[in-house]
Amino acid sequence: EPARVLAVDRTPEMIAHIWPGPASQVVRADWRELPLAAASVDVALCDGGLHLLDHPEGQSRLARALARVVAPGGLFVVRLFVPPAAPESEAEVLEALFAGRIPDLNCLKLRLGMALQQTPAGGVALNAVWQALRRAGGEWPALAQRLGWPLPRLAVIDAYRDSPARYHFVTAEEATALFAAHGFARQWIAGGSYPMASQCPTLAFRREGDSRGTPP
Numbered sequence: 001e002p003a004r005v006l007a008v009d010r011t012p013e014m015i016a017h018i019w020p021g022p023a024s025q026v027v028r029a030d031w032r033e034l035p036l037a038a039a040s041v042d043v044a045l046c047d048g049g050l051h052l053l054d055h056p057e058g059q060s061r062l063a064r065a066l067a068r069v070v071a072p073g074g075l076f077v078v079r080l081f082v083p084p085a086a087p088e089s090e091a092e093v094l095e096a097l098f099a100g101r102i103p104d105l106n107c108l109k110l111r112l113g114m115a116l117q118q119t120p121a122g123g124v125a126l127n128a129v130w131q132a133l134r135r136a137g138g139e140w141p142a143l144a145q146r147l148g149w150p151l152p153r154l155a156v157i158d159a160y161r162d163s164p165a166r167y168h169f170v171t172a173e174e175a176t177a178l179f180a181a182h183g184f185a186r187q188w189i190a191g192g193s194y195p196m197a198s199q200c201p202t203l204a205f206r207r208e209g210d211s212r213g214t215p216p
Contacts, residue, residue, distance in 0.1 A: 004025075005021070005025055006025055006026070006027060006036075007019050007021065007025060007026040007027070008026070008027045008028075008029050008031060008034065009026070009028065009029075010028060010029060010030045010031070011028075012028055015028060031046070031049070031062055031065060031066075032053070032058065032061040032062050032065050033065060034065045034066075034068075034069050036069045037069070038068050038069060039068075039069070039070070039071040039072065039074075040069055040071070041069045041070050041071060041074060042070075042071055042074045042075070043074060043075045043076075043077065044066055044069070044070055044074070044075070044076045044077070045077050045078075046076070046077070046078045046079070047078075047079045048079050048080070048081055048200075049078070050062070050078060050080055050170065050175060051080070051081050051167045051168050051169050051170070052165075052167065052168075053168065054121075054123065054166070054168055055120040055121050055123065055168040055170060056120075056121065056178065058168075059168070059170070059175075059178055060178060060181075060182070063178055063179050063181070063182040063184070064182055066179075066182070066184075066207075067182040067183050067184070067207065070207040071207065072207055072208065072209035073206065073207060074206070074207045075187070075204055075205065075206055075207070076179070076184060076204070076205045076207070077202065077203070077204045077205075078175075078202070078203055078205075079200055079201070079202045079203075080170070080172060080175055080200065080201055080202075080203060081110055081114075081167075081169055081199060081200055082169060082170065082171050082172055082199050082200075082201065083114045083117070083169050083171060083199070084111075084114065084198075084199055087114075087115070088111065088114070088115045089115055090112065090115045090116060090132055092115070093108075093111045093112050093115045094112075094132075094136045096111075097136075097137075097147070098146070098147075100147075100148075103195050104149070104153070104195075105149070105153055105154060105156060105157060107195050107196050108133075109129060109157070109160075110196060110199065111196070112129050112132060112133065113126075113129050113167055113169070114169050114199075116128050116129060116132060117167070117168075117169055120168050120169060120170045120174065121168070123166040123167055123168035123169075124166060124167050124169075125163070125164075125165075125166050126159075126160040126163040126165050126166065126167065127160060127161060127162055127163050127164075129157075129160050130157055130158070130160035130161045130163075133157060140154050140155050140157075140158075172189060172201055172203060175203065176203070176205075179205050183207060183208045183209055184205035184206065184207055184208065185205065185206050185208055186203060186204070186205050187204045187205065187206050188203075188204050189201050189202070189203050189204075190202045
């Protein structure tokens, strides 16, 4: 108290599936066009959302929108999914998969997607991830048995089949530069101890500017 929490997502299905709070505290909107008053937010939190936007334009639009609504001195905290320091090839990821060194589908989707991406601007098509796994692993029942994974969990990858969506993975340094161009200074970066935590850092940015919201 007296904190006010507001959730924002553009997809009604996601809101219905994820949001546990009252309907009055959730807004259906695109984060690139936040329907909020200027300098009205003290802390904005985003878990793994940056790569869903095209680079650089979509990610820059997000930074501009946050620069408008986050009050001077406020924070934007985001967990990123970043490519490994030593790039992997598609073949290396699949070799690790069949050797039992990838624990679950979430890790596989990220590693394979990052291996297939050539540049952040080009990104990677989700359908390309699906196609690569199908070519290498064959039908899902046989692959699930080979990996020792429950079939229903593996079959979730079918959401990628024929999807027009693309992911655009950027490094922590690229994200820092992008937000710095819109008046945010990085405060800290932190990791975790779960699988692939080194590629899922959390970054905190402080909104610079005076009390009127004017950037320095």
